[in-house]
Amino acid sequence: MKRFLATAVSMTILLLSISACSNSSTVADSTSTTAKANTETSTQNDETTATTASESDSASTTESGSDASEYPLSGGTLTYWVSLNSNVAANYSSLADTPYAKEYEALTGVHIEYQHPASGQENEQFNLMMASAEYPDIIDWNWLTYSGGPQKAIDDGVILSLNDVMAENAPNLTTYLQANPDIDKMVKTDEGNYYVFPFIREQDNMCASFGPQIRADWLEDLGLETPKTVADLENVLIAFKEQKGATAPYSYEYSVNNANDPIMFGFGTSKNFQINSDGKVEFGSTTEAYKAYLETMNKWYQEGLLDADIASVDGSQLDSKITSGLTGFTVGWIGSGMGKWNQAGVQNDANFQLEALNYVTEDGSQSEYSYMENRYGGGGSAAITTACKDVELAAKYLDFGYSEAGYLANNYGTEGESYTVENGTPTYTDQILKNADGWPIAQAMGAYIRACYNGQFIQSYGYQEQYFQTQAQKDAPTIWTDTNEKAHLLPPITPTSDESAELATIMNDINTYRDEATLNFIIGNESLADFDQYVETINSMGIDRAIEIETAALERYQNR
Incomplete structure (x- = not known):
């Protein structure tokens, strides 16, 4: 084990120092509510993407800045407020009951008293906790969604600025952030406070866990090439309808995923705020590219x-629709979508096979846009509150997660029970x-x-390399990250507190x-001849001011 960890650390110094960050303006509207942002983070993290087997965990642990002999600590108890993930709640009433x-x-060496908000009421109970000003020692939340942002949470006296705390008590995280300045910038406020x-x-390629999927077995059976252009895909959908009896050739859960329609990306836009080719912020839903997308979707609907x-x-x-052969093209997650289907x-x-599809574009070139998440998206992050009486203990407890042992415990569990080390690589057991x-x-x-x-x-990307059970699932991340999304x-x-309130309105x-x-527009209840009026209406509602704020x-x- 020690030899494995030593090798892993040395390799990581190279890998992590050159890694880049990515964030998505297409996951949800930038002004999503706290509940929406935290719910999406909770569900999306179940699908975070793996890389190829050649990039296994033996080259991917954290850079340790601490003396491992410091742990276990001398004891103590902390209170910790965190949502109970559905995969845990299926079998345990509290995280405290788990082997983890x-x-x-x-x-x-630290005892945790977990506090879990009721499922589906996380936002309400978080707001009640904020109103009561009665806080636990640690709150796990997406603090980017706090009204006015994380700096406002500090200014409101809810959570602590961690600059001095981390410098004195968090050597593991500090070392990692020093080696990864792009992520370091993400976990600070505009004022420079951790x-x-x-x-x-x-x-990076753990950030694309959702994307277009197509019946590869139908393509082969019909002698069709994998579509690269929007026109190619249209011809494929026609063939699926006419030769495979698909009554809904393209279908997806629009009410949930309408911001992530891969056809939209193929025309060169997202639905929300984005950085255009001139490096300026724009609102994708008012562009000519968005109109072209709507025209195609209306045509396909008709x-x-x-x-x-x-x-x-x-x-x-x-x-x-998908599993019975009524649909041959869709968009969804790798695990709960492709794997399940x-x-x-x-x-x-018996020949059923959904596989990931590269984002199609008008001319078949690489797509500028795609669905991607950020390596740091805000969710699953813990702040130490102003009510914490032992800040040093809380910081050291949390910093353990960025140590070698913490990396293994969080990603693989208990050696000998949930994983063993085979040829230097943590490998899940039959448990x-x-x-x-x-x-x-x-x-x-x-x-x-x-x-x-x-x-x-x-x-760890190795966690999902083992979670994804089929080659089609393992290939999906590489296919879906073959875009220029990060540039946009x-x-x-x-935004500041005042800006946040105005932007939300x-x-x-x-x-x-x-x-x-x-x-x-898509179903034809409104004519696309009225698109310019639609844009004028959005302009009159204050989109220019919103762009100024963004x-x-x-x-x-x-400038951080």
Whole structure:
């Protein structure tokens, strides 16, 4: 084990010092509510992406800045408020009951009293906690969604600035951030204050876990080439309809994922704020590219290529359409989408095979836009509150997650139970991959590790290399990251308190209007001849002021 860790650390110094960050303006509107942002983070982290087997964990642990002999610490108790992930809640009423928590207490020497908000009420209970000013020692939350941003949370006396705390008590995280200045910038406020112990994805290609998927077996059966252009894809959808009997050739869960339609990206825009080719912030939904996207979607809807039920199709209906052969092209997650659909689809068709598709574009070139997440997206990050009576203990406890032992505990669990080391690589045991109680892999992982959702550590890409069970799943991240998305992404900027309030007022109305108009354009309830009027309406609602706010926040971020 020691030889494995030593090798891993030396390799990581090279890998992590050159790694880059990415953030997505396409995941959700930049003015999403706290509840939406935290819910999306919680669900999306179940799908964080893996790389190829050649980039295994033996080259991917954290840079340690501490003396491992410091742990376990001499003891103590901390209170810790955190949402209970669904993969844990399926079998445990509290994180405290899991093998993970027991192992972590043994390793750190710190007893944690977990406080879990009721499922589905996280936002309400967070707001009640803020109003009461009665805080636990540690709060795990997406502090980017705090009204006014994390600096406002510091100024409001809710959480501590961690600059001195980290310098004195967090050598592991400090060393990592020094080696990764791009991420270091992300976890500071505009004023230069560290505010959380963050959840960080280890590599760029762990940031694309959602994307376009196509029936590869149908392409082969029909003698069709893999589509590269929008026109190619249209011809494929026609063939699926006419020769495979697909009544909804292209379908997806529009009500949930309408911001991530891969066809939109193919025309050179996202739906939300983005950085254009001139380096300026713009609102994607008012561009000519967005109009071209709407024209194509309307055409496909009228021709029966886009699901006639697109406005209302839900997850279970989509599952049925895909696995029964009514749909041949969709967009979804790697695990809970592709993995689930392929497993169920072969029950109806032994040749069923969904595979990831490169984002199609108008001319077949590399897509400028795609769905990607940020290596640091804000969720799963822990702040120390002003109520904490032992800040040193809290900081050392949280910093453990960025140590070698913390990396293994969070990503792989307990050696000999949930993983063994084979040829220098942590490898999950049958307790995880073939659970004797019949638990799904994600639930078995939830008992032993936090890598299957989030927490205060660096998520290993090797975790999902083993979580994804098929080659199609393993290939998806490489396919979906073959874009220029990072050039257009806004980093995790933080408008001021006043700006946040103004931005929310403007964008709540604009986003509602935009979403209603978009659907009406697609299904033909509104003519695309009225697109210019649609743009004028959004302009009259204050989009220019919203862009000014986003631009100012971006400039402050760049000056951090």
